[in-house]
Structure formats: C-alpha cells, structure tokens
Amino acid sequence: MIEIKNLHAKVDGKDILKGVDLTIRPGEVHAIMGPNGAGKSTLSYVLAGRDGYEVTDGSVTYYGKDLLAMEPEERAAEGVFLAFQYPVEIPGVANTTFLKTAINAIRKHRGEKELDAMQFLKLLREKTKALGMSDEMLKRAVNVGFSGGEKKRNETLQMAVLEPKFAILDETDSGLDIDALKIVAEGVNALRSPERSMLVITHYQRLLDYIVPDYVHVLAAGRVVKSGGKDLALELEKNGYRDFGVDEAA
Amino acid sequence: MTTSLFSTRGADPTTAPAFLAPLEGRDAALDGSALPVVADLRARGRARFAAVGLPTVKNEAWRYTNLRELAKQTIGPVGDSAATPVDRLPTVRRDGAGPRLVFVDGRFRADLSTIQGLPTGVLLTDFASACRDHADLVAAHLGRLASADDRPLVALNSADLTDGVVLRVGAGVAVADPIELVYVTVGREGVTASSHPRALIVLETGARAVLVEHHISQGGAAVLSNHVAEITIGEGATLHHCKVQRENDATFHLSHIAASVATNGVYDNFILTLGARLSRNEVVSALDGRDARTHVSGGYMVRGHQHADISTIIDHAQPNGTSREVYKGVIDDHGRAAFQGKIIVRPHAQKTDGHQLNRALLLSDSAEIDAKPELQIFADDVKCSHGCTVGELDDDALFYLRARGIDKETARGLLIGAFLADVLDEIAETTVRDAFQGCIAGWLEEQR
Ligand SMILES: Nc1ncnc2c1ncn2[C@@H]1O[C@H](COP(=O)(O)OP(=O)(O)O)[C@@H](O)[C@H]1O
Ligand SMILES: [Mg+2]
Numbered sequence: 001m002i003e004i005k006n007l008h009a010k011v012d013g014k015d016i017l018k019g020v021d022l023t024i025r026p027g028e029v030h031a032i033m034g035p036n037g038a039g040k041s042t043l044s045y046v047l048a049g050r051d052g053y054e055v056t057d058g059s060v061t062y063y064g065k066d067l068l069a070m071e072p073e074e075r076a077a078e079g080v081f082l083a084f085q086y087p088v089e090i091p092g093v094a095n096t097t098f099l100k101t102a103i104n105a106i107r108k109h110r111g112e113k114e115l116d117a118m119q120f121l122k123l124l125r126e127k128t129k130a131l132g133m134s135d136e137m138l139k140r141a142v143n144v145g146f147s148g149g150e151k152k153r154n155e156t157l158q159m160a161v162l163e164p165k166f167a168i169l170d171e172t173d174s175g176l177d178i179d180a181l182k183i184v185a186e187g188v189n190a191l192r193s194p195e196r197s198m199l200v201i202t203h204y205q206r207l208l209d210y211i212v213p214d215y216v217h218v219l220a221a222g223r224v225v226k227s228g229g230k231d232l233a234l235e236l237e238k239n240g241y242r243d244f245g246v247d248e249a250a
Numbered sequence: 251m252t253t254s255l256f257s258t259r260g261a262d263p264t265t266a267p268a269f270l271a272p273l274e275g276r277d278a279a280l281d282g283s284a285l286p287v288v289a290d291l292r293a294r295g296r297a298r299f300a301a302v303g304l305p306t307v308k309n310e311a312w313r314y315t316n317l318r319e320l321a322k323q324t325i326g327p328v329g330d331s332a333a334t335p336v337d338r339l340p341t342v343r344r345d346g347a348g349p350r351l352v353f354v355d356g357r358f359r360a361d362l363s364t365i366q367g368l369p370t371g372v373l374l375t376d377f378a379s380a381c382r383d384h385a386d387l388v389a390a391h392l393g394r395l396a397s398a399d400d401r402p403l404v405a406l407n408s409a410d411l412t413d414g415v416v417l418r419v420g421a422g423v424a425v426a427d428p429i430e431l432v433y434v435t436v437g438r439e440g441v442t443a444s445s446h447p448r449a450l451i452v453l454e455t456g457a458r459a460v461l462v463e464h465h466i467s468q469g470g471a472a473v474l475s476n477h478v479a480e481i482t483i484g485e486g487a488t489l490h491h492c493k494v495q496r497e498n499d500a501t502f503h504l505s506h507i508a509a510s511v512a513t514n515g516v517y518d519n520f521i522l523t524l525g526a527r528l529s530r531n532e533v534v535s536a537l538d539g540r541d542a543r544t545h546v547s548g549g550y551m552v553r554g555h556q557h558a559d560i561s562t563i564i565d566h567a568q569p570n571g572t573s574r575e576v577y578k579g580v581i582d583d584h585g586r587a588a589f590q591g592k593i594i595v596r597p598h599a600q601k602t603d604g605h606q607l608n609r610a611l612l613l614s615d616s617a618e619i620d621a622k623p624e625l626q627i628f629a630d631d632v633k634c635s636h637g638c639t640v641g642e643l644d645d646d647a648l649f650y651l652r653a654r655g656i657d658k659e660t661a662r663g664l665l666i667g668a669f670l671a672d673v674l675d676e677i678a679e680t681t682v683r684d685a686f687q688g689c690i691a692g693w694l695e696e697q698r
Contacts, residue, residue, distance in 0.1 A: 141668075142650075
C-alpha cells in the first residue's frame with residue numbers, strides 16, 4: 001500500500017505541492033487529472049526521487065517503508081516505476097544494454113539470479129512483440145531518434161520488462177495518435193494485477209477510455225481538490241477544470 | 251610560420267645539470283658510441299639541453315603543463331633492469347603470442363621479447379643491435395624528424411640516447427599481426443629514475459603495419475620516461491600506431507612522436523592516456539607528400555591529481571592532404587588536462603581537408619581542461635574545421651537510469667562509457683579496439 005500524506009514540495013524555492021493526500025492499495029488504478037501546471041509531474045518526480053524536488057512536509061509510506069528516504073535506484077528496485085512524460089535521450093547507450101543493466105540491477109536487489117544474455121533476449125522478444133516494437137529500436141541508443149510515440153512505447157516496454165509494484169504513468173498519452181494510444185493502453189492493461197498499483201496521470205479523459213481507473217482525483221494548485229469514481233473523468237471532460245478555480249483555454 | 255610548438259624561449263637552464271648528471275662518464279660505454287651519428291647526436295643533445303633546461307610555462311607550447319614538480323625530483327639513473335623480474339606483460343592479442351619487444355626502465359630485454367612470426371623484409375630489433383648490424387639505417391634516420399635544437403626534451407632524450415626500438419618494414423611488405431612494444435617502468439627507491447627510449451620506425455613504399463605500444467609501471471616508484479619516436483611513412487605505406495599509457499601516479503611520462511608521410515601514405519595514431527602523474531603526448535604529423543593522410547586521435551582519462559597533455563601538430567606541406575583528429579577526454583577529481591591542436595596548411599598545400607575535434611567531460615567541480623585549437627592556414631583552397639566542447643554528465647540522463655534501478659556509479663559509468671564509445675571507433679584494428687575498450691572498462695571499474 002502507498003500512503004501519501006500531507007505532501008508538500010518545493011521546486012526552485014517555489015511551493016508546488018501543498019498538501020497532497022492519497023492512498024493507493026494493491027491492485028488499484030488511480031487516475032490523477034488536472035490542468036497544466038497543477039503539479040502532476042512534480043508529484044511523480046517526488047515519488048521517483050528526482051534531485052531538486054525538496055519535500056518540505058508530509059510523508060510517503062510505501063509498503064511500510066519511508067519512500068522519501070530512499071535513493072531513486074532503491075525505489076526502482078523496490079518496485080516503483082515512473083513512465084516519464086518526457087523520456088530522456090541517452091546517446092551512446094544501447095536500449096538493450098540499458099534494459100539488461102536495469103533488469104539485472106533490480107533482480108539482484110530482489111535476491112534473484114541475474115539473467116544471462118540468452119534469457120534476457122528471450123524475455124525482451126516476448127515483450128517487444130506485444131508492443132509492436134522493432135528489434136531495430138532496441139539496438140538504437142535509448143530514445144535517440146525515437147518519435148514521440150516510440151518513446152512512449154519504449155517507456156511501456158521498460159515497465160513490462162521491469163514488472164513494477166507501483167507504476168506511475170505521467171501523461172503517457174501525450175503525443176500519441178489513437179492507434180499508438182491503444183497499443184500502449186493494451187500494454188498497460190496487460191500489467192494490471194491484484195498486486196500491482198498504478199497512478200495514471202493525464203490531462204485528457206481520452207486515455208481513461210482505454211485504461212479504466214478505479215478512482216479519479218483532481219489535482220489543482222498542488223492539492224487533491226476532488227476525488228471520485230471513473231465518472232468524475234467524464235464530468236471533467238464536459239466541464240473542464242473551471243469548477244476548481246482554474247480558467248483554462250486548453 | 252613554424253612547425254615548432256617548442257621554441258626554447260621560456261626554459262630554465264638551471265634545471266639542466268640535475269637531469270644531465272646521471273649521464274656523466276657513461277658515454278664511451280654506451281651502445282652505438284662507435285657510430286658517429288649517435289655520438290654526435292648525444293653531444294648535441296647534451297649541449298643543447300645544458301643551454302636550455304626544462305621548458306617553463308612561459309614557453310607558449312608549455313603554457314598549460316607545468317614541469318615544476320618534475321624539476322623538484324631527485325633524478326637518477328635507472329637501476330639494473332637486466333635482472334628485474336617482470337610479472338605481467340600486456341598484449342592486445344588473445345593468443346598472447348606474437349612479435350613483441352619488451353623494455354624495462356627503457357632497456358631492451360631480449361629474454362622477455364619475441365621476434366617471430368614476422369614476414370621476410372621486416373626488421374624489428376633493439377637500438378644497440380641496429381647500431382651494430384644496420385648502421386646505415388640508423389645513420390639515415392636518427393635525428394632526422396625530431397630535432398634536438400628546438401625541443402628541450404628531445405634534446406634530453408638525445409643526450410641519453412641509449413636504447414630503444416628500430417623497426418623497418420620493407421617495400422610492399424604487409425605485416426598483418428600487430429607488433430607490440432611494451433615499456434615497463436620499475437624505477438628505484440629514493441630517486442626518480444630517468445630513461446629516454448628512442449624509436450626509429452621506417453615503412454618503405456607500400457608497406458603496412460600495426461604497431462601497439464603499452465606503457466605500464468611495476469610498483470609505485472616515481473620515474474621519468476622521456477620517449478622520442480621518429481616515424482617515416484614511405485609512398486603509399488600505412489602505419490596504424492596505437493598507444494596505451496597507464497603508469498602509476500608517480501610517473502612522469504613525456505613523449506614526442508614525429509612522423510613524416512610521403513605521397514599517398516597514411517599515418518594513423520591513437521593514444522589512450524589513463525595513467526601517470528603527469529603525461530604529455532606530443533604528436534607531430536607532417537604530410538610531406540601529395541595525397542597523404544593522417545589520422546590522429548585518442549582518449550584521455552584523468553583523475554586524482556593527474557595531469558594529461560595532448561599536443562598535436564598536423565603539418566600539411568603538400569596538396570590534397572587529409573587530416574582527421576578526434577580526441578575525447580574525461581576528467582574527474584582534481585585532474586587537469588590540456589589539449590593543444592595546431593593545424594598548419596602551407597601555401598603549396600591546396601585542396602587540403604583538415605578536421606579537428608576535441609570533446610571533454612568534466613566529472614567534478616575541481617576538474618579542469620585547457621584547450622587550444624590553432625589553425626594556421628596559408629593556402630586559399632582548403633577545407634579546415636575544428637571544434638571543441640567541454641561538458642558535464644547529463645543530470646536528466648543520470649536520473650533516468652537511476653529511476654530504472656541502476657545505481658549511481660553504474661549509471662555514471664554507462665554515461666562515461668557512452669561518451670567515449672565513438673572515439674574508440676577511430677581505431678581501425680578490432681583487436682586493438684577491443685583491448686583498449688577493456689582498458690577503459692577497467693578504469694571505470696576502479697572509479698567505483
Ligand atoms: N524544474 C522546475 N523549475 C522551476 N519550476 C518548475 C520546475 N518544474 C516544474 N515547475 C513549476 O511547477 C509547477 C508544476 O509543474 P508540473 O508539476 O510540471 O505540472 P503539471 O505536470 O501538472 O503540468 C509549474 O508552475 C511549473 O512551472
Ligand atoms: Mg506534467
């Protein structure tokens with residue numbers, strides 16, 4: 001279980017998160033919606049442990065452990081996965097090398113045997129096929145020369161390979177056309193399980209037609225201002241975020 | 251216009267006696283003394299170095315590399331290296347067998363060397379044997395490309411000319427196997443033992459060879475290794491010359507490589523610097539024939555309090571020459587690096603194509619690099635470019651890797667390896683590339 005309590009965070013000296021409360025139980029899918037600048041990505045980075053995001057108050061308890069006290073790699077090894085809104089390009093590091101290093105680091109942490117080259121390739125083949133990714137994409141440097149859609153698919157592939165316990169998807173739908181969106185959503189849905197929790201961050205309701213959440217929360221100005229079932233997303237689609245004091249053209 | 255990086259303005263003659271003292275009274279006993287060319291070069295080197303001493307930072311060519319710490323050492327002669335056991339001899343070969351000359355503290359060790367598997371038409375031997383058996387070859391090439399007059403350290407090397415390697419590849423002969431030179435320094439307690447090996451390398455018309463140099467230390471003693479290589483590339487000949495240098499943190503490694511490339515010839519040089527307290531690798535490649543090519547590149551990895559200097563001169567003297575120069579460096583801790591790259595295009599050298607790139611990655615706030623590209627172009631129909639970048643590890647990339655469970659040190663290693671990866675592609679020979687890749691991996695491993 002993940003318990004976020006009264007979470008306050010600063011970026012560049014500016015208060016962004018102003019008391020976020022959220023509890024996510026195993027197997028649940030929670031959606032966070034909210035206008036641009038609400039602090040959605042900030043929340044995801046704070047959970048993943050990025051430098052420069054200063055927690056000033058509150059706590060995050062992850063299966064009984066203090067998540068905020070862990071290094072980013074420890075969090076990942078404990079099963080936290082952030083699918084980045086803007087996946088990073090890493091010239092010179094092949095996608096396969098990256099994935100193999102990552103999965104073996106995590107397996108080692110879990111006390112499992114590291115995969116050898118053959119086992120790893122077999123696993124990778126299975127997962128890429130399901131996501132409609134080419135072998136060629138795996139040989140390329142991480143995200144370098146990938147289209148927006150390819151980057152998001154690559155994030156989904158990493159999630160499928162690393163099998164996290166808690167996946168945070170930050171605007172995984174942005175930049176995807178409807179076909180790509182369906183493929184990515186299928187990939188995500190395939191990972192739904194009674195042990196795995198997900199936090200799906202999105203600006204638009206569209207994604208939630210494909211990844212149907214158990215709960216929907218509205219984040220505005222650094223706080224969860226409303227929570228409800230999946231119908232809340234439809235309501236937001238109709239009325240926008242105006243009801244939450246946000247005047248948005250988008 | 252000058253090809254000389256190393257004018258003797260800004261040198262300190264008071265430093266000279268300490269470096270020349272170990273040579274006193276040894277002349278007559280030294281190999282090759284009977285050859286006038288050797289005796290003459292020693293005398294000239296001695297006189298010249300006595301007059302100038304070590305270069306100082308007031309010398310433009312030495313602005314970024316200060317030999318003050320070297321000047322403070324108690325310089326002594328090498329010990330009895332004929333007897334020193336050597337526990338480890340590096341090679342790029344997987345099977346371990348191949349032509350290889352080994353030098354311990356600059357002295358040739360026949361017992362550790364193998365001269366077999368070479369095709370006919372190849373001469374690979376030590377300096378003393380060459381003076382005895384191939385006096386004409388020595389006379390024709392010694393002191394021809396590296397001048398003792400305008401480079402103090404070449405003068406010092408000449409003053410102590412004692413040992414080294416002579417390689418000649420005859421016309422039309424291609425040597426497929428890499429020829430390896432291993433320089434092991436052991437040194438002595440209490441003094442900084444100095445050695446001054448010389449290499450004479452001659453590729454005749456159409457010859458091809460791969461030469462690999464390893465420079466390592468055995469133990470932690472401080473030494474001064476002051477190398478000079480004179481390399482003659484004949485018409486249409488090709489030499490791939492790769493060097494890896496990873497001595498201990500007390501070593502002063504100074505090296506001057508002077509190459510002259512004839513029409514259609516290729517001189518290819520790659521230097522991987524991982525070691526020494528202070529290293530300076532000078533490469534001067536002169537395209538003295540039409541349509542000649544040179545490719546000088548390398549990687550420098552500097553940490554602790556190391557200082558690494560790469561100083562190159564590409565001298566386009568004839569038309570249609572091509573030069574390509576790519577260096578990449580990684581500097582951590584309090585490390586310092588200096589890169590000086592001069593490209594000269596002489597008035598006659600039309601249609602020259604010259605390209606230079608130096609990229610450095612600073613891993614710590616106290617790491618430093620001085621970079622000085624310098625183009626001197628006197629012809630009008632040329633294509634010349636140079637680029638220089640200094641950067642840091644990408645924090646976003648580092649976080650991305652860590653967010654996937656990869657620990658910080660491994661993540662840094664991946665990014666550093668990625669930064670360096672493409673410079674290794676400059677090495678044409680796969681065996682050498684793989685071996686050098688292994689050296690870099692070892693360096694990264696120690697970094698953790
Ligand atoms: N690195 C940063 N430096 C300064 N301000 C930032 C930084 N990242 C985010 N912000 C600010 O924090 C606020 C929330 O941003 P973000 O979490 O990206 O919102 P969302 O993902 O909901 O669009 C915005 O006002 C944004 O300008
Ligand atoms: Mg965002």
